Amino acid sequence: MFVSSTVFVMEQSKSFRAGPLNIRVTLPAPGWRTGAAGPQRERLSVERIVDTALDLMRSKGYDAVSMRAIAKALETGPASLYAHVANKEHLDQLVVDRIAQQVPIPEPDPDRWDEQIKQMMRDTLAAYRQYPGAARATMAIIPTELGALRSAEGMLALCKAGGLTDQVAAWACDLLSLYVGAVAVEESIWAERTRAAGRAGAEVDEQLVVDQVRAYFESLPADRFPLVSAMAVAMTTGDGEDRFEFALSVLLSGMRAVSEQG
Amino acid sequence: MFVSSTVFVMEQSKSFRAGPLNIRVTLPAPGWRTGAAGPQRERLSVERIVDTALDLMRSKGYDAVSMRAIAKALETGPASLYAHVANKEHLDQLVVDRIAQQVPIPEPDPDRWDEQIKQMMRDTLAAYRQYPGAARATMAIIPTELGALRSAEGMLALCKAGGLTDQVAAWACDLLSLYVGAVAVEESIWAERTRAAGRAGAEVDEQLVVDQVRAYFESLPADRFPLVSAMAVAMTTGDGEDRFEFALSVLLSGMRAVSEQG
DNA sequence: AGGGATTGACGAACAGTGTTCGTGAACGGA
DNA sequence: TCCGTTCACGAACACTGTTCGTCAATCCCT
Numbered sequence: 360m361f362v363s364s365t366v367f368v369m370e371q372s373k374s375f376r377a378g379p380l381n382i383r384v385t386l387p388a389p390g391w392r393t394g395a396a397g398p399q400r401e402r403l404s405v406e407r408i409v410d411t412a413l414d415l416m417r418s419k420g421y422d423a424v425s426m427r428a429i430a431k432a433l434e435t436g437p438a439s440l441y442a443h444v445a446n447k448e449h450l451d452q453l454v455v456d457r458i459a460q461q462v463p464i465p466e467p468d469p470d471r472w473d474e475q476i477k478q479m480m481r482d483t484l485a486a487y488r489q490y491p492g493a494a495r496a497t498m499a500i501i502p503t504e505l506g507a508l509r510s511a512e513g514m515l516a517l518c519k520a521g522g523l524t525d526q527v528a529a530w531a532c533d534l535l536s537l538y539v540g541a542v543a544v545e546e547s548i549w550a551e552r553t554r555a556a557g558r559a560g561a562e563v564d565e566q567l568v569v570d571q572v573r574a575y576f577e578s579l580p581a582d583r584f585p586l587v588s589a590m591a592v593a594m595t596t597g598d599g600e601d602r603f604e605f606a607l608s609v610l611l612s613g614m615r616a617v618s619e620q621g
Numbered sequence: 622m623f624v625s626s627t628v629f630v631m632e633q634s635k636s637f638r639a640g641p642l643n644i645r646v647t648l649p650a651p652g653w654r655t656g657a658a659g660p661q662r663e664r665l666s667v668e669r670i671v672d673t674a675l676d677l678m679r680s681k682g683y684d685a686v687s688m689r690a691i692a693k694a695l696e697t698g699p700a701s702l703y704a705h706v707a708n709k710e711h712l713d714q715l716v717v718d719r720i721a722q723q724v725p726i727p728e729p730d731p732d733r734w735d736e737q738i739k740q741m742m743r744d745t746l747a748a749y750r751q752y753p754g755a756a757r758a759t760m761a762i763i764p765t766e767l768g769a770l771r772s773a774e775g776m777l778a779l780c781k782a783g784g785l786t787d788q789v790a791a792w793a794c795d796l797l798s799l800y801v802g803a804v805a806v807e808e809s810i811w812a813e814r815t816r817a818a819g820r821a822g823a824e825v826d827e828q829l830v831v832d833q834v835r836a837y838f839e840s841l842p843a844d845r846f847p848l849v850s851a852m853a854v855a856m857t858t859g860d861g862e863d864r865f866e867f868a869l870s871v872l873l874s875g876m877r878a879v880s881e882q883g
Numbered sequence: 884a885g886g887g888a889t890t891g892a893c894g895a896a897c898a899g900t901g902t903t904c905g906t907g908a909a910c911g912g913a
Numbered sequence: 914t915c916c917g918t919t920c921a922c923g924a925a926c927a928c929t930g931t932t933c934g935t936c937a938a939t940c941c942c943t
Contacts, residue, residue, distance in 0.1 A: 403920080426901060436922045438903080443920095447901065498807045501834055508846055511856075515848040529855035530867045541803035545760045572763055584770055586777040593791035594773075605792045605879070613875030617867070665891075688930060698893045700932075705891090709930065 405443045407433065409453050413490060416454070420554055421492020421547065451496030452504065458493055459506030461486045464513035467520035473615075476517045477607045480539050483510070484603065487543035491550045494543030497536075510536070518614075527618040535610065542603060569595050667705045669695065671715050675752060678716070682816055683754020683809065713758035714766065720755055721768030723748045726775035729782035735877075738779045739869045742801050745772070746865065749805035753812045756805030759798075772798070780876075789880040797872065804865060831857050 411432045415424045426437040426447060433439075444450045462482040465475045487494045502511045511532055518528035553563045576591035587594065597605075673694045677686045688709060692699040706712045724744040727737045749756045764773045773794055780790035815825045838853035849856070859867075 425899085427899085430922095436924090437901080438923080439921050441902075498803065498810060503834070503837060508841070508849060512846050512849050515852060519848065525852055525855040526858065527867075529852055530859070530864055531871070532856075533864060534868050534871065537803050537807065538800065541760065541799050541806075544803075545799065548760060572765070575765060579770070584774050586781065587770060587774050590777060590787055590791055593787040594794075596788065597792070602792055602795060605789075606796050608879050609793070609796065609875035610871060611875070612878035613871030613873070616874035616878060617870050687928085689928085692893095698895090699930080700894075701892050703931075 403433065403435070403439060403443060405453065408440055408443055408450065409457055412450060412454050413457065416490040416493055420551060421490075421495065422551060424492075448496070451493070452500060454490070454493055455496045455500065456504040456506035458486050458490055459483070459510050462510065464509060465517070467516045469520045469522075472517045472521040473611045476514065476521075476535070476611060477604075479510075479513065479517070480535060480607055481603075483536075483539050484543060487539075488546065491547045494540050494547055497540035498544070502536075521615070523614065523618045524621075527614060531610075531614050538606065538610065542599075542606075546599060665695065665697070665701060665705060667715065670702055670705055670712065671719055674712060674716050675719065678752040678755055682813060683752075683757065684813060686754075710758070713755070714762060716752070716755055717758045717762065718766040718768035720748050720752055721745070721772050724772065726771060727779070729778045731782045731784075734779045734783040735873045738776065738783075738797070738873060739866075741772075741775065741779070742797060742869055743865075745798075745801050746805060749801075750808065753809045756802050756809055759802035760806070764798075783877070785876060785880040786883075789876060793872075793876050800868065800872065804861075804868075808861060 408429060411429050412424055415428055415432060426440055430437040430440055440450075444453070462479065465479065468475060487497075500507060502508050514532045514535065515528055518531060523531065556563050573591050573595040576587050576594060579588040581588050670691060673691050674686055677690055677694060688699045688702055692702055695701075702712075706715070724741065727741065730737060749759075762769060764770050776794045776797065777790055780793060785793065818825050835853050835857040838849050838856060841850040843850050
């Protein structure tokens with residue numbers, strides 16, 4: 360499935376980095392060699408590169424995905440990749456965009472638009488979780504690629520179904536995607552640590568870490584940190600899911616409130 | 622000014638990495654050599670290392686802060702740093718914590734607690750902005766160092782002044798610091814790109830980029846992206862400040878709402 | 884005061900990283 | 914059939930974080 364379409368091409372194929380800020384858009388796939396049998400080795404393409412990057416990421420984590428590792432998996436050298444991808448940053452954006460395409464876009468229902476937005480957020484987080492570390496590339500993206508545009512369009516539709524102002528809807532989409540990206544990044548860093556600790560030997564008991572932190576908070580001197588020590592339990596209660604759901608409630612309540620009060 | 626205090630020491634100094642997840646706490650400064658005149662070259666210390674890291678970061682950006690660069694600025698080799706700092710990740714945490722110590726903690730006033738929280742968030746963002754890229758290390762921190770604890774304590778105090786539930790207050794602090802960290806990271810990535818573009822020649826006109834993106838959104842096919850193309854103006858309106866203020870309003874309205882409805 | 888042990892400093896090296904250059908071969912169009 | 918474009922790729926460059934082994938300076942103890 361080709362991502363390319365002349366509609367999305369702002370810059371011409373000769374130069375990946377036309378704009379001063381390197382805002383990149385997917386290139387048209389190399390048009391020639393449409394039919395006929397392939398050569399001995401299957402041709403390299405953006406799709407194949409992104410595919411193997413995703414595979415590696417899913418099985419070995421973000422840090423294992425280097426240009427060399429991708430090239431090796433494709434049985435070639437790292438230099439070959441640069442004919443199809445501008446650089447690693449560009450590849451990361453393509454990877455993220457491909458992931459974004461996985462999340463389903465619901466048909467807006469004015470009666471439960473907020474629940475639908477929450478579900479989209481949950482789905483997005485779930486998609487990121489499949490590829491630990493990919494989210495690190497999300498945060499600096501202006502949605503110009505297909506996947507991000509699709510998400511933005513879906514989110515905007517839900518916001519409008521909820522009767523939000525245009526301005527609130529637009530900024531809220533920004534805020535929501537920034538937040539879900541941040542959560543994914545945070546989780547991926549912890550996952551990476553657990554992975555590293557696992558490689559180094561000792562198993563990691565998550566509950567044990569939580570208990571340790573709680574005990575530490577409680578042990579703090581009450582004269583300097585009265586609240587942290589007193590609220591140690593509240594601060595260490597709940598797993599990632601609980602906190603995520605809490606944040607979703609806060610964000611959606613807030614969006615409604617701000618939209619109403621203008 | 623020493624950060625160390627036996628209160629904060631969970632692990633003993635012999636090993637930086639005791640816990641399976643490498644949750645590190647500042648070590649007690651080397652106690653020996655309390656008085657007497659120094660040798661020819663001033664002794665290395667955690668403080669001096671963090672100081673030069675901050676200097677480098679402020680003047681040349683995060684990517685310029687490598688162990689080698691820090692060592693060079695201190696007129697020594699990279700290996701010398703590892704006697705005082707476990708690794709780069711640890712150093713990053715110390716740097717972030719030092720930055721966090723710069724933000725002022727207000728005296729809680731129940732009449733304007735929400736405005737006080739907003740101000741703390743603004744101050745935190747401003748502090749991060751001084752050191753582009755430092756925020757990249759924030760996101761995976763459990764507040765166990767002095768600076769982070771101080772912030773958490775201040776935030777909790779303001780939340781309690783606003784009458785929030787313990788649970789809401791605790792989770793909200795988490796959410797708020799995650800968000801402000803995410804904004805700082807996002808900005809730093811853009812700043813890095815601008816920096817890189819500047820190094821490569823062409824000046825970057827921010828307004829021009831915005832105009833370009835807006836034009837691109839408007840040019841999208843209305844049958845596939847009706848909302849994005851129609852709301853192009855709303856989506857590209859407002860600078861970072863406007864969006865940040867919007868997010869603060871959303872977050873605080875949401876916190877109030879969630880706390881009231883239980 | 885002298886000797887031994889501790890400990891910070893540090894040069895060199897290792898295993899990686901992203902990226903570029905120049906060569907060589909395969910292919911489509913004329 | 915030949916030309917010129919286009920992709921593949923080996924080698925190398927300039928980095929990165931980190932570790933090892935050594936050296937000299939310092940403190941403590943006798």
